[in-house]
Amino acid sequence: MIEQRVSELFRGADPGDGPALPEGYAERLVAVGRRGVRRRRALGGSVLLVVLLAVGLLGLGPLPSRSPQPATPTAGVGLPDRLAPFSFRTGTIGDAPLDRAVMIFEYGSGETINVWQRLALGADGNSYRQLDGIAPGTPWLLTADGRAVVTTEANRATSAFTVLDLSTGLRHQFRLPAPAAVALLAASPDGRYVAYSAAPYQGSTSIIGEVEQIARERGTLTLLDLTDGRSTTVTGVESVSAAAFSPDGESLAVQSGAETWIVDRAGRRLRRVDIPHGFVLAPRVAWSPDGRLLAVQPADPFSGAGASDPHQVRFVDAVSDAPVPPPVSAEQLLGWRSSDRILTLTLGGISELPVGGGDPVVLTRLDRGSSCEYHTQPCLALEIRAATALLPTLTVRSGDDPDRGPWPAPVRQVAAAVSLLVAALAGVLVWRLRPRWSRAGQRGRMVLAKRRR
Structure with a gap:
């Protein structure tokens, strides 16, 4: 136009007297x-x-590398003095592996919207990674050495275990002889074996935890060897709802129905353990490092034995009828620091508690600020699991500058x-502003030229 x-x-135009164009x-x-x-x-x-x-x-x-390299081995084991706030910028194990994880937990809030992350805290006490590829509601177990996470299939029969190697970010599967209802129970101190309960089962369900409950009520104790993927049934040990490996890994304490037994890996019953009425074996972490004590907790935290104190932890002697320490109160038993100190979850955070009695010492304070749901709600740390073999040597370190990876x-x-x-x-x-700037520049040049004249 x-x-x-x-x-x-x-x-x-009238060219006038000018030459013709x-x-x-x-x-x-x-x-x-x-x-x-x-x-x-x-x-x-x-x-x-x-x-x-x-x-x-x-x-x-920050961009991850195309082929993540195995993580650099960490020097020592640590816990941060405070847990880092929630962040969407926390990287994944697949992009940046860890050497080992001292702890795995679910972190987030669901007050108005569900915002949750399943996080691994590195053995350095400062590195956080999301466990990518594990769907919400998937049962999982951290090995005692902190090097792998074993998962089953959620709300359905499990046909294969998936093992996530935290040091490489790689996954591999170990198939079961036949699909079954599976409940993960405990991991051996050396990280080689995983104890689980398996019951014949087909199909799936929409009820969270129903398949695991079937395995605990009807299943038989079975050991998975993580070195070759073979599963070995421990014949005669059935209806196992909880288990814990001995410090040497050669035997297990199992909650079989209402009875608690010490059995070896071949299934021989070595000793029955008498525990207080209304109590059951503390899952995964019951056995003390010296092999003498077993920790037990109320079967129902809100009635019966748990009515007076739903968080009480009692101790029984695993080898004799010798006197045992008095009960302690803890929201969750995370593991043993030594034969006379336990690591627990308390109102103050992750704490060390003397078995013989005394005040807890808070090692890691949980973030109570409103860092969840776009900084409108406080975050909760749930389903905390510790790498029990690493607890005796851990130290507390500063958590002011967390490493979240790419x-x-x-x-x-x-x-x-x-x-x-x-x-x-x-x-x-x-x-759009360019023509205005151009016209302004022309006017400026004209004014400057007039001034020069």
């Missing part, structure tokens, strides 16, 4: 002007594209999209 008007002006001069002049405009637009578009790409790449944040892929994608959008809006704004 503008080019047509310019051509009409040239045709309708060559034929087609106006058209050629307009064509030259159009080429100049196209070149300037192409140059401006190219510059804008480069800017958009640069800003978009900056929005990706940003997870969804966060990088959102950040890149937002950065590109902002850069595009900025580019459009600059392009």
